[in-house]
Amino acid sequence: MQEPQAYGLWSLVILNSVLFIFFAFSFFKPNTARDWRSFGAFSAFLVALFTEMYGFPLTIYVLSGWLQSRYPGVDWFSHDAGHLLETLFGWKANPHFGPFHIISALFIGGGFWLISAAWRVLYNAQRTGELATTGPYRSVRHPQYAGFVLVMFGFLLEWPTILTLAMFPVLVFMYWRLARSEEKDTLAAFGEPYAAYTRVTPAFLPKLTRRDRGADTALGRS
Template sequence: MSDTPAYGLWSLVILNSALFIFFAFTFFKPKTKRDWRSFGAFSAFLVALFTEMYGFPLTIYLLSGWLQSRFPSVNWWSHDAGHLLEMMFGWKANPHFGPFHLLSFAFIGGGFWAISAAWPVLYRAQREGTLATTGPYSRVRHPQYVGFVLVMFGFLLQWPTLLTLALFPVLVFMYWRLAVSEERETAARFGEAYAAYKRTTPAFIPRLRPSQNAKRSPA
């Protein structure tokens, strides 16, 4: 682990925030006010994350006394020490190859895949005035919100901070509220067709085996 502090790199904060926000934008393509609210909240999470990752390590600063007393062999002001889970569980090699860091890639990649795969299905359904029930929508009713949560959880595994840990449940609750609001509007528009889809397709957590009924658009 490098002993050289690597914070105060505000250009990297801006670059990484802009890059990942733009990357998410190309997957999600927000159009409605509700879309922009969910996307804005996700963007705020990313800015908070990269501010601590490259700008100022607020979490390390606030917990430095406890961390140094519990883990005296770690230089908590080095950049690698920001991978808190690897450090606290005693990972001695490069933290970028640690188990939590590698697992984070699976969540982040899976989240972006869910957002990307759901968008064309939803866009086509909106253009045709039908329900989105194929692709990821055959497994869960809100795959894009699930995708955002997976990405955020992945980043928490990779670089946990007090601010992002506090933001995470708030954003999850916000996405749940948005999903409830969307379902109310969709049910009013599609009636029994949506009720049938809702009975066979879970909201957020997919079943081990997808419902065959959910793969077909309700009549």
């Protein structure tokens, strides 16, 4: 029997790109120009990812000589071999049940959850003209940007490519720049209350130590 085609499936490229971009849009709901820039960059990452996953395996072509010499028994143009980390580390079973794929799903799911949970808090805060300091904002100042980074990192574990690996640090830097710009605007709008919030709340990575209750009291939280 003829094996199913692994690449050149452009309908799947379009379908998956539209599906995940719409899924992210429903979680993030961009409103400002800054929101659209961050969402657009994330969308470009997804299109590049699914293009190599189903359309044209650029990374496999570029690395084919090295891969074939190091792993001569692997059909590198099969779809399963595109899960490079699973293949390189010798996972023999279905790569969708491999350790990297499972960890990837946790990062992707956690990232989308963080984006969604943060958006609800931010929406309510903007509607009432208050600072967003509860929910995910209690642990980090920019949970939505952190969520996008988690999703992209998860996809890198699942299907690493040269292009997405090159895009990842650029996008992380872009989110950092956007966060800095956002903080300047918020500080100008709220002054000392926001300055106090930044002194006790990290930007992207939550503290491992428990927050002093006095800090919460100072920010008007129980």
